[in-house]
Amino acid sequence: MKCRVCGQAACISLKSYNTALCREDFVAFLEKRVLTTIQKYHLINETDRPIVAVSGGKDSLSLWYIMNKLGYPADGIYIDLGIEDYSSPSLTKIRNVADVLKRKVYVFPFREVFKKGIEELARTIRRPPCSACGTIKRYIMNRVCMDKGYNTLVTGHNLDDEAGALFGNILYWKDEYLWKKNLLLEGTEGHLSKKVKPLFLCSEREMAAYAILNNIDYIYEECPFSKNAKSLTYKSMLNKLEEASPGTKLQFIKGYLKQVKETERKESDFCTFCGYPTYGDMCNFCRMLERFHIDKTISFEEYDARDLDTQPEVMT
Amino acid sequence: MKVEWNGTVYEFDKSMTVLRLLERLSVNRESHLVVVNNKLVTEDSRLEKDDEVKLIRVISGG
Numbered sequence: 001m002k003c004r005v006c007g008q009a010a011c012i013s014l015k016s017y018n019t020a021l022c023r024e025d026f027v028a029f030l031e032k033r034v035l036t037t038i039q040k041y042h043l044i045n046e047t048d049r050p051i052v053a054v055s056g057g058k059d060s061l062s063l064w065y066i067m068n069k070l071g072y073p074a075d076g077i078y079i080d081l082g083i084e085d086y087s088s089p090s091l092t093k094i095r096n097v098a099d100v101l102k103r104k105v106y107v108f109p110f111r112e113v114f115k116k117g118i119e120e121l122a123r124t125i126r127r128p129p130c131s132a133c134g135t136i137k138r139y140i141m142n143r144v145c146m147d148k149g150y151n152t153l154v155t156g157h158n159l160d161d162e163a164g165a166l167f168g169n170i171l172y173w174k175d176e177y178l179w180k181k182n183l184l185l186e187g188t189e190g191h192l193s194k195k196v197k198p199l200f201l202c203s204e205r206e207m208a209a210y211a212i213l214n215n216i217d218y219i220y221e222e223c224p225f226s227k228n229a230k231s232l233t234y235k236s237m238l239n240k241l242e243e244a245s246p247g248t249k250l251q252f253i254k255g256y257l258k259q260v261k262e263t264e265r266k267e268s269d270f271c272t273f274c275g276y277p278t279y280g281d282m283c284n285f286c287r288m289l290e291r292f293h294i295d296k297t298i299s300f301e302e303y304d305a306r307d308l309d310t311q312p313e314v315m316t
Numbered sequence: 317m318k319v320e321w322n323g324t325v326y327e328f329d330k331s332m333t334v335l336r337l338l339e340r341l342s343v344n345r346e347s348h349l350v351v352v353n354n355k356l357v358t359e360d361s362r363l364e365k366d367d368e369v370k371l372i373r374v375i376s377g378g
Contacts, residue, residue, distance in 0.1 A: 001358040011356040012349075020358055057376055161377055208349055208374035212356055222376060235375050239346040 015246035043196040050074040051150040056090025056219040058211040059156030075104040082111030098305040106300040129225045139285040145193035160204040163249045164234040321371040335359040
């Protein structure tokens with residue numbers, strides 16, 4: 001197969017675009033797609049101070065790399081859940097990218113704070129590990145924005161994540177979630193940061209190819225708790241459709257974006273302890289801290305690679 | 317050729333295209349990338365007997 005742009009040998013075929021591209025032209029193509037998404041949907045403004053939620057996977061690390069390359073300087077935030085053989089290698093890969101980008105990464109040491117693993121915590125509060133993890137991640141990522149002066153949280157949700165979630169919400173007609181997916185979720189001054197998803201229209205296959213072609217070393221292993229997740233089944237089914245009919249996922253999501261209307265966020269109160277939006281006096285996270293007798297002061301470990309001589313240090 | 321996929325190494329004697337390999341292993345094209353001798357390749361690439369092939373699953377998340 002030849003590259004559609006330059007005629008050299010292609011390294012990837014993109015059937016949904018009916019094209020094939022070489023390394024240089026694919027990298028340019030993907031970066032342009034991310035830039036166009038940011039600009040078209042007004043995800044990040046000149047005055048914004050973005051931070052990328054990094055996991056060590058292909059999507060978030062590539063997104064972090066692309067944003068800094070495109071002129072959107074951004075630091076990173078990582079929630080270290082202390083999962084054996086998974087969290088530590090992930091953090092190593094995140095630090096490697098931070099070194100390349102010369103950026104800072106904040107790390108929330110979950111196991112140190114809670115004195116237990118996510119599985120044990122989930123069991124105690126009688127929730128599935130992924131549900132407890134989601135609550136903690138959403139809170140901590142917002143908290144780092146509020147405490148450290150970032151106003152835009154950038155996540156690596158890709159086309160397949162969004163198509164899979166939409167597919168699940170339609171299958172079970174989950175009205176409460178169905179129209180909440182979007183590239184941009186507005187924040188509330190002083191309480192909730194803006195959230196944006198610049199990879200909304202980029203597939204997982206494209207993101208993995210981008211990481212490989214740019215020597216971005218990412219963690220291939222799955223989070224051990226996600227092994228039987230329904231979302232993986234939905235993604236596999238959509239990929240079968242995609243193989244038979246290229247462009248299906250993109251049409252599915254683009255069609256959704258045409259239909260989606262601005263949904264007004266329900267008015268909520270704010271947690272009396274931390275200011276996070278909640279429907280009661282206290283948010284779920286503060287409730288968790290109280291239950292486990294943990295101090296409500298949140299601190300982050302900070303790895304700063306902006307100066308080659310800088311060593312990792314602990315800051316509060 | 318040696319083909320590494322999902323923690324297992326498969327051996328094939330016969331030359332074939334990447335597409336044929338994916339079909340033989342019943343691997344979905346959309347959820348995998350193919351790296352041959354450390355280079356990303358397209359489905360029409362021909363695999364020879366000394367090639368080292370890796371199939372990389374790209375689906376992640378929960």
